[in-house]
Amino acid sequence: MTDHSAKTDGARGRAVAVVAGILGWTGLIFAVILAAHVLLTIGGANPENGITTFVAEWADRLALAFRDLFDPADAKLRVLVNYGLAALFWLVVRSLVVRLVRRLG
Template sequence: MEEEVAARGDHGKVRAVRTVCAVIDIVCWVFALVLLLHILLVVAGANMGNGFASFITSWAGGVDLGLDGLFTPADERMAVLLNEGVAALLWLAIGALLTNLISRVALPVDERRAWYRRSVRP
């Protein structure tokens, strides 16, 4: 397969598209992990005056996609769990959708990720 790509001269394009998709994946996963870490700190009752907890809280506030007040249960911990949990899932979905769309538009069929491939035997 690499020989076919090299023969077509698409190796640089394939590499660039894969790099862009990898960067998107990493950024979206980091945002989701920051939100999950903030959920863990809040649910566990961490000292929010601590420098690390304060840093994670401010970063989580910047990547929560505006979902901070989506759910308003009486318990603050449950509110953080629900709101930031949905935001983390959305970041993962956004990353998957973007990389899938970019791959479908920019890569030839034989260079795309194979999430599921069914083989039929005669």
């Protein structure tokens, strides 16, 4: 292996690690936002509070089709199940995408 080839492989490895890290953190942040929404809702946080509003708006975007997957009568249970499943979904997607990026890199 030439010196140039070794440098290229090292740079590529670092780039793959950076991309995998960014994707991993992004997926984790998505799951944390959804979990925070569940905790704020179940805990009875003030829906007019800026933090609660911010988290709820982002959680609605990140919940995708899980937002209304189940429709129990209890609103808190509905948030727990639907947004909790969305959080698990993002953790699984995160794991698969990071693994794929590392494998292809």
